[in-house]
Amino acid sequence: MDGLIVADFTQLAQGPWATQMLGDMGAEVIKIEPIKGDWMRHYSYGNLYPAGESISFVSFNRNKKSIALNLKDGKGLEAAKKIIQKADILIENFRPGVMERLGLGYEDMSALNPRLIYCSSSGYGSSGPYLKRPGQDLLAQSISGAPSLNGKKDDIPVVTAVGQADLLTSLFINQSILAALQARYTSGKGQKIEANLLSSIVGFHIQEITAFLHKGSSPDRSESGIPNPWVGAPYGLYHTQDGYIAIGMNSVQKLARVMGLEKYNSEAFISNNIIENRDQIRFDFGAVFKTKATWEWLDLLLEEDIWCSQVNTLDDMVNDPQIKHNKMIIEIDHPSIGKVRTTGFPVSFSETPQRIYRPSPRLNENAEEILRDFCGYEADDITKFLKQKAQL
Secondary structure, eight states, X not given: OTTOEEEEEOOTTHHHHHHHHHHHXXXXXXXXXXXXXXXXXXXXXXXXXXXXXXXXXXXXXXXXXXXXXXXXXXXXXXXXXXXXXXXXXXXXXXXXXXXXXXXXXXXXXXXXXXXXXXXXXXXXXXXXXXXXXXXXXXXXXXXXXXXXXXXXXXXXXXXOSSOHHHHHHHHHHHHHHHHHHHHHHHHSOOOEEEEEHHHHHHHHTHHHHXXXXXXXXXXXXXXXXXXOTTOOBTOEEEEOSSSEEXXXXXXXXXXXXXXXXXXXXXXXXXXXOBOTTHHHHHHHHHHHHTTSOHHHHHHHHHXXXXXXXXXXXXXXXXXXXXXXXXXXXXXXXXXXXXXXXXXXXXXXXSSSOOOOOSOOOXXXXXXXHHHHHTTOOOHHHHHHHHHXXXXX
16 A cells, blocks of 8 residues: 555544554555544553553554644644645544534545545444434444343343454455545545444344344343353353363264263264253363363364364463464564564565554654645744644
8 A cells, every 4th residue: 555645533443443554554644633632642451651652542553643733723724634635545533523514524625635535434323313422332332232142141241342343343444445445446536435333343243133133033142151142052161170272163972072971972962053952061061171171172172173272361372372473463663662562464465565664653743744745834834833823
């Protein structure tokens, strides 16, 4: 994506991870922030602020340049429009209507730059009964019905620890932008893309929802904690002598034969997804799994091509040999923090590999460069601009 310019008006997670991925793939990302900065600069997982920098902001904002603009001020708005005029892609995740009120809506920006691909992302969409509701990952997950699929029977519904709706939307944004770039290649015209958290997470649960629609009623969660209510024995996680083991889709009979559990070593249990009596089957297998250590079971089961794996903690994961082989934990230099360890690139390209060429920017760090290169300001104009109230 070298040579493509992204006007990034996003904050928090869904937008910033999308624009970070575009930056990882070579696009020049201009992060246009409020005067006080992206909301995520003032919030961090675990209240972690090394050298005053939010670890959450650092996670989602590498390979970008930052300029802080007051979009309610004429000079700040003018600078934003000059950036947009040169951009290939604009991404924003304000509440619906904010960009229009600022004079930066799609119709106006398309007239200014007809080749512009304009992506808006919100909680629930740009219209509808939830238009004025606040949109956030937990809320979108909850409305989607997905939490009712997680946890044990009679437990409170369980949402995922990771911001699933946010990050899924990031992926859908990037997928759609790439399609829009291809459409522009043939038509010469940009277009508007709309994404939202709720639709993303509903779309992600295509298999679960399709099964529900066919059955006509919700599945029962298992009493023993099988991870998916649509799935039967022997699927799930089990205690071992020293930790946990994960057992995937396997024939109950085959697993029983390898483990010496004669009760289930018969043709009646050949299925890899027994729903009836699944909790009792799980209980019986669980008792046997506790008799050996995790790696003893793995050595035995993998030899028989049983679908299984160890259950890593985060500390285990970082040191896992496949994680190391895939280079999924990397280290970058940050001007304030020093060395920052973070996740690597999940996809590889043979000819155009991603790279990290700058850490997350400090607020307004690249203002002079952006005003010069994108807005066409001379040195005196830049000095005056940075002194004005628009930048305070």
